[in-house]
Amino acid sequence: MLRLRDIMATEVVAISSEASVREAMELLSRHHVSGAPVVNGSTLVGVVSATDLMEFAAALPGVPTELDTREEWSESVDPSLDDQVDNENEPGCAFYADMWEDAGPDVTQRLATPSTPEWNALEEHTVGEAMTRAPLVTLEPDASAEVAADLMRTKGIHRVLVTEDGVLVGIVSALDIVKAAADHRFTVRQFVFNRDDGIIF
Numbered sequence: 001m002l003r004l005r006d007i008m009a010t011e012v013v014a015i016s017s018e019a020s021v022r023e024a025m026e027l028l029s030r031h032h033v034s035g036a037p038v039v040n041g042s043t044l045v046g047v048v049s050a051t052d053l054m055e056f057a058a059a060l061p062g063v064p065t066e067l068d069t070r071e072e073w074s075e076s077v078d079p080s081l082d083d084q085v086d087n088e089n090e091p092g093c094a095f096y097a098d099m100w101e102d103a104g105p106d107v108t109q110r111l112a113t114p115s116t117p118e119w120n121a122l123e124e125h126t127v128g129e130a131m132t133r134a135p136l137v138t139l140e141p142d143a144s145a146e147v148a149a150d151l152m153r154t155k156g157i158h159r160v161l162v163t164e165d166g167v168l169v170g171i172v173s174a175l176d177i178v179k180a181a182a183d184h185r186f187t188v189r190q191f192v193f194n195r196d197d198g199i200i201f
Contacts, residue, residue, distance in 0.1 A: 005141035008170035014039045017128035038131045046131035056130035138163045149177045
């Protein structure tokens with residue numbers, strides 16, 4: 001029987017729940033993996049996949065909602081030259097702040113600073129917000145690869161965390177299962193000895 005300890009990866013790429021969503025995306029991309037366990041110290045707290053991160057990023061609100069000011073504009077008169085001169089000292093982004101209903105009182109200052117979350121929302125949110133929490137799908141190292149494959153199929157997941165006494169010791173992905181199958185490691189060979197001819201089949 002092929003056991004998980006025979007095919008699992010023991011050098012596991014893990015990430016902290018406090019890491020930003022951007023850091024998680026960069027980590028998965030750098031290591032060419034589609035997901036990673038999430039740990040706080042040595043404690044396993046969840047798992048995050050590329051799909052989790054993309055769905056979370058897609059659900060983030062975009063720029064603030066634009067106000068419908070078409071009626072106001074049609075009834076207003078052009079600002080005088082004096083008004084334009086008075087507003088010369090305002091930051092350029094003040095124009096856009098006037099059009100956003102949920103921009104907040106300090107939007108001008110925030111938009112004028114490129115390091116603020118408005119410029120990079122992925123750095124404002126953490127992995128803990130996007131990850132899948134308990135109950136996590138885990139198996140012991142001595143569990144069979146067939147059990148892991150069936151678990152992945154029924155749960156619709158691409159990896160199983162391997163834990164021993166609650167501690168993460170490895171990870172088995174669908175690709176690991178496929179490689180084992182391609183190498184015929186699931187095949188059980190039976191040898192039959194013919195006593196009369198001394199031949200092993």
